[in-house]
Amino acid sequence: MRLRQATLTTFRDLGVTPEIADALETEGITTPFPIQEMALPLALDGQDLIGQARTGTGKTYAFGIAMLQSIGKPRKNRKKPRGLVVVPTRELAHQVSEDLVTAAGKLGSRVLTVYGGRAYEPQVEALKAGVDVIVGTPGRLLDLVKQKHLDLSQITSLVLDEADRMLDLGFLPDIERIFKLIPEQRQTMLFSATMPGEIVALSRKYLNRPTHVRAEHGSDSEGETTPQVRQIVWRAHRMDKIEIVARLLQAEGRGLTMVFCETKRACDMVSEQLDVRGFAVAAVHGDLGQGQREQALRAFRNGKIDVLVATDVAARGIDIDDVTHVVNYDCPADDKAYVHRIGRTGRAGRTGIAVTFVEWEELTRWKMINQMLGLDFAEPEETYSTSPHVYTELNIPEGTKGVLPHASRSRAGLSAERIEDLGETGRTRTRGGGRRREEREERPSRTPRQRRRTRGGKLTEEGTSPVETPEVEPVDNHSRYADETPAIISTGEVEAVTAEPRRRTRRSAVAATAPVADVRREPATIAQPVAERQSAVAERQPVAEREPVAEREPAAEREPAAERRADREQVVSQDKGHEPSFLSTPPPPARKEPERIIPPSPFAVIFQSPDLATDDDEIAPSAATERKQQRRQPRGGNGGGPGRRRSG
Template sequence: MALPLALSGQDIIGQARTGTGKTYAFGVAMLQRVGKPRKNRKKPRGLVVVPTRELAVQVTEDLVTAAGKLGSRILTVYGGRAYEPQIEALKQGVDVIVGTPGRLLDLVKQKHLDLGQIQALVLDEADRMLDLGFLPDIEQIIKLVPAERQTMLFSATLPGEIVALSRRYLNRPTHVRAENNDAEAEATPQTTQFVWRVHRMDKIEILSRLLQCEGRGLTMVFCETKRACDMVTDELKRRGFAVAAVHGDLGQGQREQALRAFRNGKIDVLVATDVAARGIDVDDVTHVVNYDCPQDEKSYVHRIGRTGRAGRTGVAVTFVEWEELTRWKVINNALSLDFREPVETYSTSPHIYSDLGIPEGTKGVLPHANRSRAGLAAEEVEDLGETGRTRSRSSRRGRDDDREERRERPARTPRERRRTRGGRVTEETPAPVEAEGIQGPVVELAEVETDVAPRKDSREERPAEAAPRRSRTRKAGLNPEVSLAAEAEVPARVEPPTEEPARGSRRTRREQVADAPRWDSEQAEPWEDDAAAESWDGEPALEAPVSHPEPEKIIPPSPFAVIFRSPDLASDDDEIAPSAASERVQNRRRAQGRGVQRGGRRPN
């Protein structure tokens, strides 16, 4: 219906349900208007604006197929890819350009794209662009194209904003509507619909059993959020299904990889948000599952419109939770469906087996014998020179694993250990021994054993009458009794040994203490005067530390007792200072007294 009008050059508003071939309705007419490519013609003459990247790729494929005999140069521009290939293609010249609003405006601002010779402008899925907030960008693009042009607007639904846009920028458009009066009531006549009321914790189990029904081909599962997509994808992978996700947080290369694997049959389950609900045409999609209830009737129509296309049949199953019943009733009334009260369903309910043809005894895990798909890993990721940052949990987890594998641990340098005492290196520390094939200092194991092992035995064999070990204190004045006892145990001066040990030998601390002369603590006398302060060899010994008595602490008998009371400095002879009011009264009385003395009578 729209093709003759489009070939005649009239402005068109096309409204039809999804899957009816709107792309060829405007594509054939636009290619015919643009004509065959010419070498001296660099600027594009046809422009198609689409809301999503996946739809841009699909429209380009359809236009390339339609322009097989003409040889028209068609370019796709959208975000998430490198600018350089798109800029190079624009320099070589294109006839038709298909792109998203954001990337089109970026190329125009960079002065790589000139829309001054556009003859045919197409707005595909205009209602979806309105929902995504592209209306200001669309208005800016329309202002950049010439006023003398053919404008075609295609959409499944026509909200008020789109109608106002068409009245403002279209020239006497013809409204072509391929629908009956029942609106969306029979939008999907070839699709069998099921609506179940389920519990949130049981939805993944029902889905895993639904995916094992008889005659199931490619299946699309729609979720409301990106996080829900990742959760469902990970859970289905764990249960053995060949599945991939498509949502906005994935890079463009990963999104196209998932769609290619889905079209090629390497995976049979595609979990996506509403980004894949518009314009994605994949053959042999037999089942569509609304894992989360749609927001409105338009989303519901476009979601289940992925199946039952071009005369084929399909099955659409919608999960509705208890708190989503009100929203579903609004959708049910808008589309005049027969599912006002969804059937309460669990993973063990008998009707899910009978309605979908699921074999009896099917569990929530796919048997190993049925895991015949190659999986997403079999599809290579195309290097698109992606821009932006990927924020998906699964992709981030993969990048972290690769980064850990590439990270190399630096070689550890040998550490040279030296024995010290009091922060200074001891004289008997041997020089490093360098043997063949060994670098760095070598510590003899026998010496270490002699230093550590005998401690337990020597403690047991110590005689009872041996002198107690001395104790160290930080300052001698803190504990005078302990300090005096320590000075009495150890002599003031110890003569060094007359014979030097052999070079390279090491003496332990225990051997050095055993060879040193000891002082008998019982024969020692306290240092009472200067004469007694001489050591056994006649030399003056160190002076005894002076002990200061500790101040007496005041401990009150009760925590509420008064420790200090300020003295009362006032005396009985002190006069109380008068206040200002009392001074004024006294001054007034004195003045009255003086007047009586002078005049002989009191003043009136």
């Protein structure tokens, strides 16, 4: 059954109890809207119904008043819920809960909101204490049922709010599970702004002879937009849209403004640029923590910020009366999204302005939306931030630039709104940890660490007590400068070395310049002479650190190689019976020259392959020999073969 708009009366005339009517009158709600006037008599009678009306026409009170009145006043011995409202988003759950609490002010009904992003413990404690109505999202409801904290066996009234949005978000399997958990004898109400085919199929499956209530305003179109909203559609360039928005936000008479973007990244980009330009702005999207999302919405309602940049997650359930402008920064995906976006303004009989930007590559999509809704913007006007019609149509003062003057920056900003500790179950995934620069606490400076040097468990001279050092330190013989470690050297050796001029020699001349034989014969001497040690250290140095070749001895002064070899052999033969000192440098290994092999004649045979044949080996016959043997064989073959002639 479809009903047209009826004559407005009071809530008391519709059969609402005095407690609920008085609570609504206290909040200034005295006259019901068309959808409330048509749906309340049927809902109070216990019938299943489908409510369809434009956004912002009071659908929440249409089912909320009937649910609260059917449940009645709370009882102490009744802890399990009797009413259940399923919503698609957290913001809508919070909005519906506030409206139900307002209507149940004098009844004292216990309303609990459950959704993701909050801690489980407060919700579980409230369920144990007892509730009458639960408003929640499908995911958290099923989680609480799975953990056996929530029992839906006594539900008498079920409401699906914004059912088309739940289907778009993929909640249909969760909704079917919820239907299986509640009793079959119940009242089911389904409310939505649009009515796609999936909603009709769902109502036929789970609703019992529902009544279709549809509040219209002069047209039969399901996607009819709010008539109180003046719509403006411009074709704009992507790089110029932020400049147009900055000028639009300085229009005369502008109140709260919502800017809708297609992606979360676009929301962050637009909010950051508007913040740099001096506007009090905040963002709301799915990557924000629940505490940050509620903080932004509270600041927007309280007037601490006047610009809210959001995705379609805020296109439903945001019921704020003072929103005067809605900006579609990105073209909506379809006609339903467009209707819900611009429905955030012009609510409850007020007027508003909706500005939509369409880029060149989005023209095809916009023409489909325009055709579905029957609008007159098939060819949007090409617009830039310096176009004259921008100032005239939006009532922007002449000479306005894209930066808000400092004298007009009177809003407190998002930092003035406190973030509630909700015990969030997930981490914050926004840039900067989800806080603005003003809110970030500086990390305290680290105190300098007191360090004490110890050796062997005892403090060193830098500490409180010194450490006893041994008189003789061990010497590493394998170190590069082990030979330079001072040893016990006599005074005569030092004087003899200083008196002689210092000469650098090659490794082969060490034996001729230093008295190696005398040092190795005397085991009592601990170290070698200084000259020999210095020459040994010089030999171990890299080539780059040695002196140039020009400073060495000339070739004429060098001893022949044969004499050096003879002296080295003589020293080795003399030292065979003596044991070298542990500090002495080991003698260099004797270098053997390889013997040169000179063949007697260049034509000599160097290698000859061995003959592997033996006397027992038979010589293989040649091909001619094999053919000769075949000719000698008889034609008929041997025995009684097939080639033998038959006798007789």
